Amino acid sequence: MSTSDTAAPEARVPAWRRLAKDPQAVAAFAVLFVIFTLGLLAPLVTGHGPNESDLSAVNAPVGSPGHPLGADESGRDILARLLHSAxxxxxxxxxxxxxxxxxxxxxxxxxxxxxxxxxxxxxxxxxxxxxxxxxxxxxxxxxxxxxxxxxxxxxxxxxxxxxxxxxxxxxxxxxxxxxxxxxxxxxxxxxxxxxxxxxxxxxxxxxxxxxxxxxxxxxxxxxxxxxxxxxxxxxxxxxxxxxxxxxxxxxxxxxxxxxxxxxxxxxxxxxxxxxxxxxxxxGTGPKPLKIGSGQRVAVAPEDGDGEGALLEVRGLAIAYPAPNGSLKTVVEDVSLTVEKGQVLGLVGESGSGKTQTAFATLGVLPAEAVVTGGSIRFEGRELVGLDDHALSRLRGKEIAYIPQEPMSNLDPSYRVGAQLVEGVRAALPVSAREARQRVLALLERVGIADPKRCFDSYPHQISGGMAQRVLIAGAVASRPKLLIADEPTTALDVTVQAEILDLLRDLQSELGMAVLLVTHNFGVVADLCDRIAVMREGAIVESGDVRDVFREPRHPYTRMLLDSILDGSAVREDRPAAERSLT
CATH class of the missing domain: 1.10.3720.10 (MetI-like)
Incomplete structure (x- = not known):
């Protein structure tokens, strides 16, 4: 683990300590405490009942014998009535x-x-x-x-x-x-x-x-x-x-x-x-970023046997409402297959629809999204049309997810360990103690040097690289059959990226998971993936074995993306720097 994976813990002052140092809170609480405590102890503080009248004490002034605050027009003790009124x-x-x-x-x-x-x-x-x-x-x-x-x-x-x-x-x-x-x-x-x-x-x-x-x-x-x-x-x-x-x-x-x-x-x-x-x-904790919520509109699925495939997407189409009331299609006729134990790289530029495709598989599309057609089958079971209750039986157990922004996917209000234990107990029938032991073991497995300290830390007390390792540990805790990784290294520096890729490769091989890797980085695809699917403007333009596509890309868009990768040998064979011009 690199040094960038460590972060100095910051003091997190409990709320009650901040209140104890706030003069406004102390004064207000003291006033309320005195008023209501005296009200609770009213029978002990005064010997008079709230409605007990003494005609000899009508309009008695303050400081009268037996009536320290006086008596009212009916001869009732004002102090007793005040305390009972509280x-x-x-x-x-x-x-x-x-x-x-x-x-x-x-x-x-x-x-x-x-x-x-x-x-x-x-x-x-x-x-x-x-x-x-x-x-x-x-x-x-x-x-x-x-x-x-x-x-x-x-x-x-x-x-x-x-x-x-x-x-x-x-x-x-x-x-x-x-x-x-x-x-x-x-x-x-x-x-x-x-x-x-x-x-x-x-x-x-x-x-x-x-x-x-x-x-x-x-x-x-x-x-x-x-x-x-x-x-x-x-x-x-x-x-x-x-x-x-x-x-x-x-x-x-x-x-x-x-x-x-x-x-x-x-x-x-x-x-x-x-x-x-x-x-x-x-408090003053960090504010997380936002993204759309996960609600889907179900449509009738298309036929597809899904035999032999862990995940099979056929003819998927996703649209969003336009200002004029029509639907704007962002994903159109997407078809892909992920076999058991296989790593598929879904590649494309920003806005190509690759993340929308992954979110549709997870059932967490934004509320306004409309699935206008297609089928998504997991182990032969149709996912399009399932409600959140049915999908929750798969998410976190059979299908896991690693997000792009690790720090924004951890709740700043809770310690890291508490969030991981919660996820483990939701996915597996284990006790809190067993879940804690499992989480600590997983944190050590993903390369965190001090699992106990990380377990007891809040998200703002760990680095981005460590947060990504935490999310990976949480994702693989239930030994899922399919892991969807959405740009898992984009927010990290180059050194940590390499370590995270090595970790994902080891875990995939160790657990036998299938992986759907959403990325724009061909280097990541070459390092991890068995197959590749290239997306452009909401459609898949080319797919196949990684080596075949890299060796002989058929679609002009794929060739353009591969040509944009800096080739070290080509640079060395170019003219001297003094003779080159930048275009």
Missing amino acids: RTAAVSALIGTGVALAIGVTAGLVGGYFGRRVRFATEWLFNLVMTFPGVLLLIVLMPLTGGDYRATMLIFGVLLAPGLYRIVRNLVLGVKHELYVDAARVAGLGDARILRRHVLSVVRGPVIIAAAFMLGSSIAVQSGLAFLGVGSLEIPSFGAMISSGFRNLYIAPAQFLWPSLALGLTTASFVLLGNALRDALE
């Missing part, structure tokens, strides 16, 4: 925000990740909910809820859900195009696991700040309804206390001050803490 506020916040999170986040993940029909259905439903007048609806439904603020907050949580749904849906629409999400799908992970581990972890920052606002909003709405006198008069609440203090403002102004101050501090602290949490959880 309990009411906490329950209101938890119910309203909890319902909104459960509905909004779940629907946002589903609506953003899955197809247009699901998105249309969820958007229609939440648009309908948004047409309801919120506070007015809560007042109208008060007879139905019986004045119970908990039932009212449950309904309010449903009314809050559309705003959270839109936030999550928009975030998911962006993150589902990330390369590491495609890599997880190719590794055979199911949609539920991808959403839980790779999508939810990325959108959590905005969700947390939205939840912080919702906590404050829930408390404010419950207090507002209580201020208007809507609901049970027996429930202590900041709003009810503010209403009482407002009526008595000119007689005892302090009665209005205490609940207003408590309500303002509580809602403001939630917002400040939410901002601090968002900053801490988002």
Whole structure:
């Protein structure tokens, strides 16, 4: 392994440490902790009940015996009512925000990740909910809820859900195009696991700040309804206390001050803490590149026996919608065959359609792509028309994938080892401990000098060459029958490229895998491949044995590509440098 495969580890400060150093977070948390802890301990802090009246203490001033904050117009102890109101506020916040999170986040993940029909259905439903007048609806439904603020907050949580749904849906629409999400799908992970581990972890920052606002909003709405006198008069609440203090403002102004101050501090602290949490959880990690998500439109497959071939593509055609509404074909009538244990090089310039062909085989074409014709058979089984659930039984197990951009295909939120273990357990029926041992052995096999350190590192702490070795280890962990390698050495320097090619050659021979190598580099083809297929403008113009094609290319395009390779002997036989001119 070359020195370029090593990278000095960078300190990754845990979120809780960043929070502990943030004065805003510490102050907000301290205020909330004091308020709600005192509310929880209300019966121990004060000897009065929230509705206990003492006619001799009506409008008692601050500092009165037995009433440190005074008493209200009914002789009720203000401190006791404040502490019990904090309990009411906490329950209101938890119910309203909890319902909104459960509905909004779940629907946002589903609506953003899955197809247009699901998105249309969820958007229609939440648009309908948004047409309801919120506070007015809560007042109208008060007879139905019986004045119970908990039932009212449950309904309010449903009314809050559309705003959270839109936030999550928009975030998911962006993150589902990330390369590491495609890599997880190719590794055979199911949609539920991808959403839980790779999508939810990325959108959590905005969700947390939205939840912080919702906590404050829930408390404010419950207090507002209580201020208007809507609901049970027996429930202590900041709003009810503010209403009482407002009526008595000119007689005892302090009665209005205490609940207003408590309500303002509580809602403001939630917002400040939410901002601090968002900053801490988002961090400053590297941002991955993007690529289209993997959804395919199924068509009726063409007939083909596929006998004797591991992978057989016949007449494949892929198109994309054009601005005028028509379909623009990018891959047309592509046919190729990969035998068991064979290495096929799919060669062409950028835009020739070779990556589209590979993505169609994996079932991870962009959502707008349309497979307009053809057949893709793996061991005789038709892949065109299979849904993601069926394809996930093959991806990562029978068919593996090595991407072009190694750093972008590793989730920056998780350690390298955790991602590899997850892929191994999705592909093989092994325990977490067995998967860990298998991953460490594979990391050593692919030439990583310190597998344990690499296992415990985050993606930004390893080099590009090491990241490519990690992805190769993950790809071959299940001993796949077909390995699709998409420009596996393009992003690496020349020395590391040679090492990666040697590694791929050794693993292919050792495991007996068939390999579909997507590349533009004829040197890589000559080094690794048994057969070659040359693509131009979405079609295969020539295919055959590598030696035959290199020796006697038949198509003018193939000859042009081969002629463009610098030939050292031709340079030495040319005229001296002083007599040559560059054209």
